[in-house]
Amino acid sequence: MAAPKFCIVGGGVSGLTCARLLQRSLPHAQVTVLEASERLGGLVRTSKGAKSQIFEDGFHSSILVNKNGREALGLIKLLKLEDEVIGANIEASARRHLLHRGSVRLVPGPHHVLLYGPALMAEPLWPRSKDADESVYDFVARRASKTLAKNLADPICRGQLAGDAKELSVRTCFPRLWHNERRFGSVFLGAALSTFLAYRHRSWMALDLLDRSAAFECFQSV
Known part of the structure; x- marks a missing residue:
């Protein structure tokens, strides 16, 4: 043959x-x-x-909890390329900065916990929207607060998408947020449940969540 x-x-x-x-x-x-x-x-x-x-x-993923990221690590392990992996400095990569009122500020900072914490903790209590779509600004303002939409969501939209949060579609630009509210009724609960369900239905190529080699591959510092 x-x-x-x-x-x-x-x-x-x-x-x-x-x-x-x-x-x-x-x-x-x-x-x-x-x-x-x-x-x-x-x-x-x-x-x-x-x-x-x-x-x-070209590749952006939360490597340990994201399905695609863990499958990418599984592929690397399958190809025996572990020694060529360059891990990011976790402490440095966890720091995010926003240009706000003329100065660059660390986000989240200690004062952000007090300023935005109550609104974010109450997010699962708000009813889901029945609209087919809405702006990123309206979505965040409805699920959390207008202050959070103005001072966090809008800068993220301008920095990553070069657009105004009041004009960008949340369903198009941040489909996971829209999906979590539509299916689970909450952005945060939906994120947790989605991660759990994705892990339960992972493919054969994905590494296990507590795979020590995955942690070594991802977290070695450059």
Whole structure:
């Protein structure tokens, strides 16, 4: 019997993963990957800045709790590339800053807990909306407070999406927030339940939640 032949269009992460799994399942198959650009990997790449900073492009994921992130680590382990993983400095990467009233401020800071904490704790108590969609500003103001929508949601929208929170669709720009409220009635409870359900229905390639090797791979500091 002649060996089966496969042609994969696109040499990004999905295409390369498909090729690797085909080779793993059908060792005698002929697998061809077609890529239009000069390099493989698609949008995922590592580059260095003018001061030797390391920039990772194209893959953004909460690696230990996100399904895609854990499957990515599972793929790395499958390919035996653990030694090539460069982990982020967790303490440094956890710090976020916003430009507010002319100065750069750490978010969240101690005063944010007092300022926004009560509204966020009450979020699960508010009824879900029956509207098909609404702006990011209106969504956050309704689920938490107008202050939080103005001082946090709007800067995030402007910094990440280059748009006004009052004009951007929450269903389009932050579908997970919209989905959590629609399905679970709460953004925070929905996030917790979604993580639990995703872990229960994880694929064979995803690492276990308490896999020590995953923690080592992700949390070693550069």
